[in-house]
């Protein structure tokens with residue numbers, strides 16, 4: 001495929017890139033734009049480390065060709081909250097001190113935020129199902145689950 | 159719960175515009191009325207069953223179970239989709255994790271989209287499980303036949319409309335071009351469409367009629 005000029009919107013900023021349309025979004029984010037929150041783990045949708053939001057829904061950015069984005073808006077962990085105004089999932093992550101090495105964590109947080117945006121009060125089973133595609137080699141799963149539950153509680157206002 | 163259902167309803171309606179563009183190469187030409195005998199219709203049905211019961215199709219037609227199945231050279235035998243995937247009532251995973259999180263939407267067909275072994279296959283529409291009524295996984299030829307000819311369980315379609323549905327829903331085309339080391343569904347999409355049309359003209363016979 002030939003290099004194309006395209007504009008993509010990431011974290012409410014528009015960027016111009018000259019890349020092959022079939023380049024995975026993850027490569028564009030990390031190597032072209034220097035947005036390194038999304039991580040490369042497997043490249044084949046098996047680990048979740050590269051998870052970002054496209055129009056608010058979790059997507060494995062290693063699986064999405066940048067040419068297929070169209071006018072969709074991308075958000076990464078860098079755009080989820082700010083240090084002064086954290087996203088509720090980020091707040092809960094800090095309260096539960098979820099991260100260990102941290103490599104998987106941006107993907108975990110983006111997946112959890114996507115779940116809570118469509119299902120603000122998920123059951124334990126629904127949390128397990130939603131988060132099972134995000135692997136953590138450090139085994140932080142119990143803390144991830146606890147943090148997702150606290151974030152859901154905050155969203156319920158209790 | 160009400161919020162969840164509203165969100166899922168919205169999501170399904172937002173995502174459902176993804177079913178686009180028929181394959182121009184597929185011809186929908188039913189045989190003339192009365193030109194297909196019941197015996198020929200049953201032969202056509204046996205080939206339709208070969209397709210419906212093939213893993214490329216049956217693995218996502220799991221009926222009351224919302225768990226897609228995996229099978230093929232990499233798995234040895236058929237097993238439940240990894241990662242605890244549950245497509246839910248929405249059939250697109252809206253309650254937990256959308257199928258399209260990994261099975262991302264392509265804007266159009268391009269070569270090599272599905273050539274990477276073990277990567278999630280992609281088509282130019284939202285990945286999803288078939289509706290609950292379209293229950294094929296592990297079912298007999300008679301059970302699938304009766305489901306497919308009954309408008310109450312086939313989306314209120316006659317055979318011609320089933321053929322048109324096959325032409326329009328691009329996720330179904332993937333079964334014949336699955337990429338990677340996946341085995342495609344038998345025959346070709348055109349042959350399958352021809353069989354559906356012939357079966358319809360024969361009066362949608364089933365083996366135990």
Ligand code: FES
Pocket residue numbers: 039040041042043044045046047048049050051060061062063
């Ligand atoms: S790097 Fe995308 S899922 Fe592993």
Ligand code: FES
Pocket residue numbers: 099100101102103104105135136137138139140
């Ligand atoms: S915190 Fe180390 S891989 Fe998850």
